[in-house]
Amino acid sequence: MTAENSWFDKSAFRTYLIFLLSFLLIYLDFSNQKIIKELKKYINDATAYSAHIITYPIKELIEIPREIKTIIDLKDQKNQLVLLENKIEELQQQNFFLKQDYKKNQEFLKEEELYQSEVIYAKVISNIDSIFSNSFMLNKGSKDGLKIGNPVVKNNNLVGQISEVNYNSSRGIFLTDINSRVPVVIGESMTNAILAGSPLKENKLSLEFLPKEHKIENNDKIFTSDIDGVLKKGIAVGYIEVKEGSNNYTIHLNYEIFQIDRVSIFIN
Amino acid sequence: MSRIKKNYNDVIAFVIVIFSIIGNAILSEFNFFFDINHYLNLQYLLIYFFSFNRFKYFTLSTLFILGLVNDSLVGISLGISSLAYMIIYKIALYQHNIKLRSIFISEWFACGLSIAVAYILVLSIFFFEKVNFDYLLYFYNFLGSFITYPLLWVILKYTFLKIEKFENE
Numbered sequence: 001m002t003a004e005n006s007w008f009d010k011s012a013f014r015t016y017l018i019f020l021l022s023f024l025l026i027y028l029d030f031s032n033q034k035i036i037k038e039l040k041k042y043i044n045d046a047t048a049y050s051a052h053i054i055t056y057p058i059k060e061l062i063e064i065p066r067e068i069k070t071i072i073d074l075k076d077q078k079n080q081l082v083l084l085e086n087k088i089e090e091l092q093q094q095n096f097f098l099k100q101d102y103k104k105n106q107e108f109l110k111e112e113e114l115y116q117s118e119v120i121y122a123k124v125i126s127n128i129d130s131i132f133s134n135s136f137m138l139n140k141g142s143k144d145g146l147k148i149g150n151p152v153v154k155n156n157n158l159v160g161q162i163s164e165v166n167y168n169s170s171r172g173i174f175l176t177d178i179n180s181r182v183p184v185v186i187g188e189s190m191t192n193a194i195l196a197g198s199p200l201k202e203n204k205l206s207l208e209f210l211p212k213e214h215k216i217e218n219n220d221k222i223f224t225s226d227i228d229g230v231l232k233k234g235i236a237v238g239y240i241e242v243k244e245g246s247n248n249y250t251i252h253l254n255y256e257i258f259q260i261d262r263v264s265i266f267i268n
Numbered sequence: 269m270s271r272i273k274k275n276y277n278d279v280i281a282f283v284i285v286i287f288s289i290i291g292n293a294i295l296s297e298f299n300f301f302f303d304i305n306h307y308l309n310l311q312y313l314l315i316y317f318f319s320f321n322r323f324k325y326f327t328l329s330t331l332f333i334l335g336l337v338n339d340s341l342v343g344i345s346l347g348i349s350s351l352a353y354m355i356i357y358k359i360a361l362y363q364h365n366i367k368l369r370s371i372f373i374s375e376w377f378a379c380g381l382s383i384a385v386a387y388i389l390v391l392s393i394f395f396f397e398k399v400n401f402d403y404l405l406y407f408y409n410f411l412g413s414f415i416t417y418p419l420l421w422v423i424l425k426y427t428f429l430k431i432e433k434f435e436n437e
Binding site for chain 1 (some may be wrong): 272290291303306309325328329332335336337340341342343344345346347348354356358393397399400401402404405406409415
C-alpha cells in the first residue's frame with residue numbers, strides 16, 4: 001500500500017480531521033457549551049456586520065425607486081401639511097379648543113414617556129430568508145439590554161421575537177418562521193390560539209390549538225395575548241380573511257416583510 | 269473547461285458563492301424573489317458545480333469556513349452547513365475523478381445525490397437537536413435544485429467559457 005492510498009495519508013487525515021471538527025462544533029453548539037456560546041456571539045456579530053457592509057451598496061441602489069416614490073409622496077404630504085396649518089390658524093383663534101388640546105397633549109406625552117422607557121429602537125441590518133430560517137439581524141444586542149423572547153414591533157404591529165442575542169447584534173425570527181409560536185386572541189369573540197409559522201401554508205401562517213367550537217369571521221383582527229407572560233397583550237398582528245363558502249381562511253399580517261428597516265423592541 | 273484555470277475565473281467563482289451566501293439580504297428586498305430560496309438551494313448547486321470543475325479556491329478548508337459563515341448568518345448550529353458543503357464537495361470530487369468521459373447525465377445525477385445526502389444529514393442533525401422542520405419543504409427544495417441544475421450548468425459554462433476566452437485573448 002502506498003502512502004497516497006493509505007487511509008492515514010496526509011490528505012485523508014486532513015479530511016477526517018475537518019469532518020470531525022464540524023461534528024464537534026455541532027455537538028458543542030447543541031450542548032450549549034459556554035466557550036462556544038461566547039465564540040458564537042463574536043462570530044455572529046462579525047458576520048452580521050460584514051454582510052451588512054458588503055450588501056449595503058447594492059441595497060441602497062435597490063432602494064432608489066422606493067426613495068423616489070417617498071419623495072413624491074412627501075410632496076403630497078406637504079400639501080396636506082399646508083392645509084393643516086390653515087386649520088391650526090383657525091383653531092388658534094378659538095382659545096377654548098386650544099386649552100383642551102394642550103391638556104390632551106400633556107397627557108399623551110406622559111404616556112409616551114412611560115412607553116419609551118420600555119422600548120429600544122433598532123435597525124434591521126439584514127433579512128435572512130432561507131430554507132433553514134426566516135429571520136432578521138438587528139444592530140442592537142445584549143449590551144443594549146435585549147433578551148431572548150423580546151417582542152419586535154413595527155408601528156405597533158408585531159413583527160417577530162428575538163431568538164438569539166449577541167453583544168452588538170441580535171437575531172429575530174419573523175412570525176412566518178417555522179419555529180415561531182405566538183399566543184394570540186382573535187376577533188371580538190376573543191378566541192385564544194397559537195399563531196405558528198408554516199412555510200408551506202398560504203402567507204406562511206397558521207392557527208394552532210383553536211378551541212373545538214370556535215367562530216372565525218372575515219376581517220377578524222388578531223392581537224397578541226399575554227398568556228405566556230412574555231408578550232404584552234394587545235399588540236396588533238394582522239387579520240383573517242375567510243374564503244366565501246368554505247371554512248378555509250388566510251391570515252394576513254399588517255406589514256410586508258421587505259418593508260421592515262427599523263423596528264422597536266419591547267424589553268420589559 | 270481546462271483543468272488549470274486563470275485567476276479571474278477562480279476569483280469570480282468564489283465571489284459568486286460568497287454572494288449566494290450573504291445575498292439573502294439582497295434578494296429579500298424584492299418581494300418577487302422572496303420565496304426563491306425555499307424552492308432552490310443555489311449555494312449547494314454552485315458549490316457542486318465549482319468543485320466538480322475543480323476551481324482553485326474550492327477546497328475543504330475554504331468550504332468549512334464558508335459553512336461557518338452561512339450557519340452564523342442563518343442562525344443554525346455552527347458546523348451544519350460546513351458539513352453539507354464538504355459532503356457535496358467530496359461527492360463532486362469523486363464524480364470528477366471516476367468519469368471516463370464527460371457525460372452530463374452522470375454529473376447531474378451525482379449532483380442530485382450530493383444534495384440529497386447533504387439534506388438527509390442536515391435533517392438528521394435537526395431531528396436530534398429538536399429543531400422544527402418541514403420534510404415537504406426540503407423535498408420541494410431538493411426537486412427544485414435538481415431540476416434547475418442543467419439551466420445553471422448552461423449559464424455557468426457559457427459565462428466561464430466567455431471569461432476564459434477573454435483572458436486568453
